[in-house]
Amino acid sequence: MTMITLALSKGRIFDETMPLLAAAGIEVLEDPETSRKLILPTNQPSVRVVMVRATDVPTYVQYGGADLGVTGKDTLIEHGGQGLFRPLDLNIAKCRVSVAVRSDFDYAHAVTQGSRLKVATKYTLIARDFFASKGVHVDLIKLYGSMELAPLTGMADAIVDLVSTGNTLKANHLVEVERIMDISSHLVVNQAALKLKQAPLRHIIDAFASAIRQD
Numbered sequence: 001m002t003m004i005t006l007a008l009s010k011g012r013i014f015d016e017t018m019p020l021l022a023a024a025g026i027e028v029l030e031d032p033e034t035s036r037k038l039i040l041p042t043n044q045p046s047v048r049v050v051m052v053r054a055t056d057v058p059t060y061v062q063y064g065g066a067d068l069g070v071t072g073k074d075t076l077i078e079h080g081g082q083g084l085f086r087p088l089d090l091n092i093a094k095c096r097v098s099v100a101v102r103s104d105f106d107y108a109h110a111v112t113q114g115s116r117l118k119v120a121t122k123y124t125l126i127a128r129d130f131f132a133s134k135g136v137h138v139d140l141i142k143l144y145g146s147m148e149l150a151p152l153t154g155m156a157d158a159i160v161d162l163v164s165t166g167n168t169l170k171a172n173h174l175v176e177v178e179r180i181m182d183i184s185s186h187l188v189v190n191q192a193a194l195k196l197k198q199a200p201l202r203h204i205i206d207a208f209a210s211a212i213r214q215d
């Protein structure tokens with residue numbers, strides 16, 4: 001029996017992938033929110049799900065710890081995508097990467113003045129590319145979470161972070177000043193596995209493709 005291993009992360013990616021798995025006839029038998037198990041069985045003995053940090057999904061798939069996985073485009077860009085085949089935009093976990101500042105910070109003035117902007121972010125590659133393309137000099141501060149706090153404490157002038165409803169920014173008196181790119185989650189597949197386990201992986205990819213919701 002050829003075992004297929006799918007890497008997912010807890011929360012919205014797991015939740016929003018479930019209907020796609022259902023289209024492939026796959027049902028996960030345990031709830032990752034309540035189970036302590038990191039390897040979850042499914043109703044198909046030849047398919048299992050491994051639960052990893054969202055930022056680790058591309059790494060697990062790249063090195064063959066999983067044959068395929070679901071990951072945000074933001075995470076994929078920061079990872080670099082080496083060794084990954086990326087057959088489908090799943091149109092789930094939709095948000096955007098944006099620049100935000102304190103509502104009393106004059107961003108337009110700061111970026112035209114030619115001075116250096118202090119930017120805190122988890123997304124250093126995306127931020128570096130974006131500001132380079134605008135010709136704005138930045139000092140990047142790498143953070144792993146709670147980016148919103150950086151401008152509030154005076155540590156940074158701006159953040160580059162994910163925005164969906166805008167509620168998190170609003171609750172912290174921050175405003176979105178530039179939208180860098182739209183984000184959704186993608187299916188990624190290990191390139192070697194795609195050759196060695198072609199038939200079962202094709203079945204999953206095709207089922208996912210048929211179940212993608214367009215809006």
Ligand SMILES: Nc1ncnc2c1ncn2[C@@H]1O[C@H](COP(=O)(O)OP(=O)(O)OP(=O)(O)O)[C@@H](O)[C@H]1O
Nearest residue numbers: 011012053054055072073074075093094095162164
């Ligand atoms: N508010 C949101 N609305 C829609 N999609 C989102 C939102 N926040 C994040 N996402 C998308 O979902 C992916 C996973 O986000 P999630 O919050 O589950 O993990 P994380 O906490 O950022 O990751 P890690 O645990 O590795 O730090 C992100 O990479 C992004 O593509």
Ligand SMILES: O=P(O)(O)OC[C@H]1O[C@H](OP(=O)(O)OP(=O)(O)O)[C@H](O)[C@@H]1O
Nearest residue numbers: 011095161162163164165166167168169
């Ligand atoms: O614009 P909003 O709708 O407020 O979403 C944006 C927030 O969502 C993400 O965090 P996290 O995954 O912690 O958000 P969650 O509370 O939706 O899980 C992201 O890092 C932002 O902080």
